[in-house]
Amino acid sequence: MRNIKAIIYAMLGGMVAYGYGQRGQMGMAGFIAVFTMGIIALTLSPIGRMRIRWDADGITVSVFPKKPVYMAWRDLESISLDHLGYHIKSRSGRFKIRKQSMPEDLLKRIRENIRQNNLPNDMRRQKEPDGTAQKGG
Secondary structure (H helix, E strand, O other): OHHHHHHHHHHHHHHHHHHHHHOOOHHHHHHHHHHHHHHHHHHHOOOOOEEEEEOOOEEEEEEOOOOOEEEEHHHEEEEEEEOOEEEEEEOOEEEEEOOOOOOHHHHHHHHHHHHHHOOOOOOOEEEOOOOOEEEOO
């Protein structure tokens, strides 16, 4: 989608700059060309694009130009869904992601960990290395 927008901006800017060039207004044509290049660069840049990575230890959310935020699975507290998408809260931060953009396996893993984190300590089950569940205390 970003590439399509960039192509459309290039075509529109090129047509406007060409029109000014035909009329002999080279300064305005140059300004429009430079402005169009800047808009294309902003459209294709990663500014404000959220990237979510997860592994066995937790979730890393990075939005350029901010530094990445790491959330451990054991710190996840709640998840909610509204018209904007999913809102995930943890002890170390929070983030939101659109419903269409949320990977199904990540959603499943988040729900499992929130459910496990919200159990009382006497009912919490800890998994053994062989995969069996044992009552924790």
